[in-house]
Each structure stands twice: as C-alpha cells, then as structure tokens.
Amino acid sequence: MKAALKAPQSISKWYNSCLQKVVHSLGTGARSRTIMIFLDKLDSTIADLPNFRKQQIYRAIFKSAYGSWDEVTSLPLGLRAQLSDTIPLAIDSKLIFSGDEKTVKALIRLDDSQYIETVLMKSNNKRNTICVSTQVGCPMKCAFCASAKSGFTRNLSMGEIVAQILLFSRFLKSDDAKVTNIVFMGIGEPLLNYENVIGAVRLLNQESTLNLSPRRFSISTSGILPGIERLAKEPGLEVNLAISLNAAIDKKRDSLMPVNKRYPLKRLSKALKKYFESTKRKIMIEYMLVKDTNTFKEDAVALRHFINDTEAAYVVNLIPMNDADCGFEALSKDEIFVFRDYLKRCKISFFQRAPFGEDIGAACGQLATKEHI
Structure with a gap:
C-alpha cells in the first residue's frame, strides 16, 4: 500500500519538473493559457512520465474528449491538480x-x-x-x-x-x-x-x-x-x-x-x-x-x-x-x-x-x- 501511495507523489514530482520547463519557456502568462499551447508541446511536456501515464493523457484529451482534468479520474489527484492549474483543457469559444x-x-x-x-x-x-x-x-x-x-x-x-x-x-x-x-x-x-x-x-x-x-x-x-x-x-x-x-x-x-x-x-x-x-x-x-x-x-x-x-x-x-x-x-x-x-x-x-x-x-x-x- 505504501508503494502505491508514493507512486502518484513521484509522478507529480516528475511532471511538475517537466511543466516548470514549459512554463518558463512560455513566459509568466502561461498559467492562464489554454490547451492550444499544450498541444504544441504535448510530447515534450509529458516526456518524463511513464508510458502508461502518457497514454492516459492522450486518451483523455483525444478519445474521451474531456474538457476538464477533473473528469480524468484515471489520473492521480495530484497530477490532475498540476494539469488543471498549469495547462487547463479550456477552449475559449462561443457556439x-x-x-x-x-x-x-x-x-x-x-x-x-x-x-x-x-x-x-x-x-x-x-x-x-x-x-x-x-x-x-x-x-x-x-x-x-x-x-x-x-x-x-x-x-x-x-x-x-x-x-x-x-x-x-x-x-x-x-x-x-x-x-x-x-x-x-x-x-x-x-x-x-x-x-x-x-x-x-x-x-x-x-x-x-x-x-x-x-x-x-x-x-x-x-x-x-x-x-x-x-x-x-x-x-x-x-x-x-x-x-x-x-x-x-x-x-x-x-x-x-x-x-x-x-x-x-x-x-x-x-x-x-x-x-x-x-x-x-x-x-x-x-x-x-x-x-x-x-x-x-x-x-x-x-x-x-x-x-x-x-x-x-x-x-x-x-x-x-x-x-x-x-x-x-x-x-x-x-x-x-x-x-x-x-x-x-x-x-x-x-x-x-x-x-x-x-x-x-x-x-x-x-x-x-x-x-x-
């Protein structure tokens, strides 16, 4: 059980490190931006994650077509929080x-x-x-x-x-x-x-x-x-x-x-x-x-x-x-x-x-x- 609990924390740490590189490259306004920035840097952004996490993220964005990371319950809560805070799935639009x-x-x-x-x-x-x-x-x-x-x-x-x-x-x-x-x-x-x-x-x-x-x-x-x-x-x-x-x-x-x-x-x-x-x-x-x-x-x-x-x-x-x-x-x-x-x-x-x-x-x-x- 202890090992299982540590896994999300470890993933969150790896992911946060990767995200910080992207945020730095985009400038201080990156946190308010949308999925459009994320898509251009998707592979490099999640490069340090295990393959199964990368697959989950791809599936959430493209196949499940989620509009919020909160919906992606297959991801650890900590990672969802990181994603929601740093690279939201929002698309600013009017139909x-x-x-x-x-x-x-x-x-x-x-x-x-x-x-x-x-x-x-x-x-x-x-x-x-x-x-x-x-x-x-x-x-x-x-x-x-x-x-x-x-x-x-x-x-x-x-x-x-x-x-x-x-x-x-x-x-x-x-x-x-x-x-x-x-x-x-x-x-x-x-x-x-x-x-x-x-x-x-x-x-x-x-x-x-x-x-x-x-x-x-x-x-x-x-x-x-x-x-x-x-x-x-x-x-x-x-x-x-x-x-x-x-x-x-x-x-x-x-x-x-x-x-x-x-x-x-x-x-x-x-x-x-x-x-x-x-x-x-x-x-x-x-x-x-x-x-x-x-x-x-x-x-x-x-x-x-x-x-x-x-x-x-x-x-x-x-x-x-x-x-x-x-x-x-x-x-x-x-x-x-x-x-x-x-x-x-x-x-x-x-x-x-x-x-x-x-x-x-x-x-x-x-x-x-x-x-x-």
Whole structure:
C-alpha cells in the first residue's frame, strides 16, 4: 500500500519538473493559457512520465474528449491538480447554431486575443465534418470571400488547428457522435501554413488520438504551386486535394483570385498533372458560381480545356454563391440549371455542394470573425 501511495507523489514530482520547463519557456502568462499551447508541446511536456501515464493523457484529451482534468479520474489527484492549474483543457469559444441545427459555427478566442471561426456540418448519414481555419485572416484577397476583408495577421499553430477539432469532438460527445471528416477550407490558405497543417493531420491520424485515416482529410488551396508539389511528395499521407479554381479563363481568374497572376492556369494545370502522376488521387475542382462572371458557355468550355490539360481524375464541386457582402450576386436556380447544362454538354463530371449554415454566416466564403467573445 505504501508503494502505491508514493507512486502518484513521484509522478507529480516528475511532471511538475517537466511543466516548470514549459512554463518558463512560455513566459509568466502561461498559467492562464489554454490547451492550444499544450498541444504544441504535448510530447515534450509529458516526456518524463511513464508510458502508461502518457497514454492516459492522450486518451483523455483525444478519445474521451474531456474538457476538464477533473473528469480524468484515471489520473492521480495530484497530477490532475498540476494539469488543471498549469495547462487547463479550456477552449475559449462561443457556439452559434443554424436554424436547421445541421450547422454549428464556433468563434474561438486564441491566447493572444485574436479570433478565428470553425464550422461543424452534420449530415443525415452520420457524417460530421469540421471546416477548419489555418490562419488568422487570409492573405489571398479573393474577391468573393469575406475572409479577405480582415487582412492577414498570422499562421495558426498546430495546437490552434487541432483545438478546433477537439472543441467539436467535445460537443459531439453529448450525442454519442464523433468527428468523421476534416476539411481545411476555413479562414486562410492551408498551403501557406504547410508545416502546421500537415503536423495536425499526422497527429490526428495517430491511433492514440482520433485515428482518422488520411483520406478523411481534405486540403483546399487557391493554387499555391510549391505547396502542391510538396504535398505530392509527402510520404504516407493520402489526403484529398481540392483546388479553388472558380474560373478557367486567366483574365477572369485574375479578377477573382489575385494568386492567379503569380500562378496562372497553365502553370497550375501542369502542377496538378504532376500531382496526379505522383499520387493517383482524384482532384476536386471547386467552382464558386458568381453571377455575370464565370457561368457563361465560354467558361464551361474553358473548364473542359483546363481539365484536359491536367490529365487527372477529377470532380467539379459547384458552389452556389453565398452572401458575403463582397459586391457579387448569386445565381438563381434557373441560372444554375443553365450552367449545369453547359457542363453536361462539355461532358464535365460535377456535383453541387449542399448548403450549410448560410443563415449564421458559416457557409463557404462567409467566415469573417465579425463577432467577439
């Protein structure tokens, strides 16, 4: 019995020593910070603990989705107190629900008082998809996207990315549900924060965390060629790639997406061709339907030529324009049917994205962190 009683005290001592190193490296304000700091330093923070304690901590955070160390009764009381005091599991957030309750938007305050938004989309087939942000603000300046209005502040850390998924894991737990899919399609350009995005994917792919297959992840890019080339060479990571194309005529894409001036369509199609040759993974082509801009017959023909140039397996995802207060209008249902007919005549494979969360500013192109907590 005496030996058993000493074990928690010994563990607490080892852990406290390890924590002090982390607190010192983070500064005096570390004690008031959230799990986002913890996640970036998780392995080094608990390095001195026995393996079975490390496993318990991982299980508590990722599989059990606990929001407080007090819930983790498998850990000694002393260790729980240390964790609660030094690195709380809190995520400072506010949830906003759509009228149909299929979409939940979370406004998250980061440790430096910056804000991001992330979205849970619940489908009838028990598919729970998290739309994750990768940057505070966005540098891409796409004309149809509300995220561009706030400008760019910084990249998110890996911990700040993973915390978005953990927040909704905790929320879904109350319905005995789990996160099934993750799409990097929120605020920011994922391939400009490559290391932290891939780090988050690899962490959540681990058996000790969410054990999500890489094929459950989708990365959407505006067309950052160095990132696409790097992703093609990423070992053992069969994630899905989506290209936010939105126009297959350079002049039109220049006006909608300034990135096209640096990486024009010809270079983009070559990069996608190489990506497909290397990965054999189907590429999703995202196409926002913007009234009087990119939905004419010539646009469908140009899209067919672009697809031919890529020589890749593909599917086009049509996205009806959402109200993002950017000066563009959405197509009517009849106008969408006309463009769909153009695509059919060009023998282009496509599907139309289901609407999620437009009434709460959570749909594609609407995320803008207008609210604060």
